[in-house]
Amino acid sequence: MKKTLSLLGCVAGASLLLSQAALAQDCDTITLGSAISLTGKYATNGVHAKNGYEFAIQKIKDNGGVKVGDKCYNFEVIYYDDESKGDRGATLAERLIDQDKVQYMLGPYSSGMTKAIAPVTEKYQIPMVEAEGASRSLFNKGYKYLFAVLSTSEQYLASAVTLAAEKAQEAGKDTSSVKVAVAVENDPFSLDIRAGVLDDAAKYNMEIVIDEQLPRDLSDMSAILTKVKLLKPDLLIVSGHSKGAATAVRQIGEQKISTPMIAITHCEAADVTGNFGAAANDFLCSTQWAETLTYEDPIFGTAANYEKEFKAAYPEYAEKKVPYQTAQASAAVYVYKDSFERAGTLDKEAVRDAIAATDLQTFYGGIKFSEAGNNIAKPMVLRQIQNGEYNVVAPSAFASHPLNYPRTPQ
């Protein structure tokens, strides 16, 4: 019975292929797979990423699809919900590869989930272009099939250290006089950020006066801020996802912390401007991407154009900024399109080599992979909240506004 069924399937498939060949104009399908968090604690950002994938697929379709040799293809993604759980993600990746016969993977959301899935894709030698896992621990395992379009996490706030050093030098002081306070969450991503900051601070001989780890269920950091008040650092670094951002902005305002420079992550996710208004002013926020940057490419146009068209396609984003999680997800799909076209074949190994050789300018920034698979062509961007607006202030090559320094405590 089973055999007849599969035979029937074959016949049906063949006739489908024939009819498609007859139409000739229609594009074939390349199936990608992704286990992504649609429920659970990463659901918000998981959905942002999925929307980014889908938007890019539609855009590429509208622009004539992917041309491999003389044939044309469109992407299609099989999604499974990993429920924000690592073991579930790994199981689903197996299922995508083993049962659904997916040959190319798009990444999940978050470093932790990527870490759970990467060993599976590596085992089956399936290329995975991911856009949401920034932990540098992903890129020291010798993975050959893992590629990330985003900057690794130790770069997130390191540029704030450089900025503080520049400001000290402008004031005629030695960089070793700069005191740094670091408070990051105890998770792989935030600890990478801390490592990057400490490395760069060591380069400038800066003194680390506070170095503490925030708990996972942070809702009160007044103990650290009291110390900040006493020890008066010149730069305060806080990273603890959206709860860290929300708690920091609120309590720094309440306690009137007068540190001249404060850099945090996840400003947009915590909507600090919307929730806390003026208290968020003059904070530095790191971001992978901003719509005001001057990057562009032939498919998506400029970064600003991406933002505009994405909002048109997904009206639920009309009231807010398009998160960088979405932009980088679209960039990952774009990398696949570019690589397939350069490879000129659907052969998995050839495509993998084409991905490794990527050297692409996109609306999201330059993309070029190191031997380890991380993107080395795109810098992290620091934006400062100035009167409720996010303005790019570093790196200076892309800065649209001067830095407010020292910040004015609200």
Next chain:
Amino acid sequence: MDQILGNISLLFEFPVVNLKIVIDGVMIGALFALAAYGLALVWGVMNVKNLAQGDFVIAGGYVAWYFSRHGMPPLFGVPLAFVVMWVIGWVVYKLVISRVIERDLFTSLLATFGLAIMMAQIMNLMFGSDTQSIQLKYDTLYFFDGFVDVPIAKLIGVTLASALAIGVILFMKKSRMGQAIRATAQDARAARILGIDTEKVYAFTFSLNAAICGAAGAIIVMVWVIQPFYGISYSIRAFVIVTAAGLGNLPGVIAAGLGIGAAEQYGAHIFGIGYQQAIAVLLLLLVLLYRLIQQRRVRQSLS
């Protein structure tokens, strides 16, 4: 180690910091005490150890947050969360708790543990996984050169918490229902013989507990932040407090709540904020150890 010593020396160098730490600790402790009081109530009356305690707190926070988003003045969130969580508590009692109340310890632990997971996931589906808070438009008071800051929002929160606690105490002392609850806690069978509808008392007690937690959550969302998965940390603290203070010891629960709040702040200052919750658990161990030694002494004196 150096950092720990440095942190301790800061306490002596700037004595005013101690005041700040105690004030911060007492403020959060007041809310721990509320949740713990509800737990003690349910534990004492129904012998159900409610592991979903913290999730009721967070759910109350989301009720207040949701309606303040839709234009309700944030302070109304506290009574509203009280009422909404009362209803939810009643439904949960009828659906789940009433079925496990006569069973052994593990059945009720498992049931409430499952309830905790379900509530967290439902809130996650309904409100998303981002942290939320309500920002009140009140100033902050500063004392001692700005070293001690008391946001008026926090002050209001603590006042509301005290008002609620006093209200519940008076209710338990004076009202017929309060008396019935206390009678049931003492001896459910005797209470039934004397004509008390214990089923009604149980339902009332559990709803009251959910309502108290809800109101605490509505205060927490105005002063700190909430997230669907934060429930467990409030559950843990409630358990620590009740274990330390003992059941049916209301002044003890309040004292332990405030004390744990302050101890956590000291722990966070000295060992780093990452160890804040470890302090609570460490205190629990110490209390249990102390209780054990105490009991052994009693046994020895008996023999």
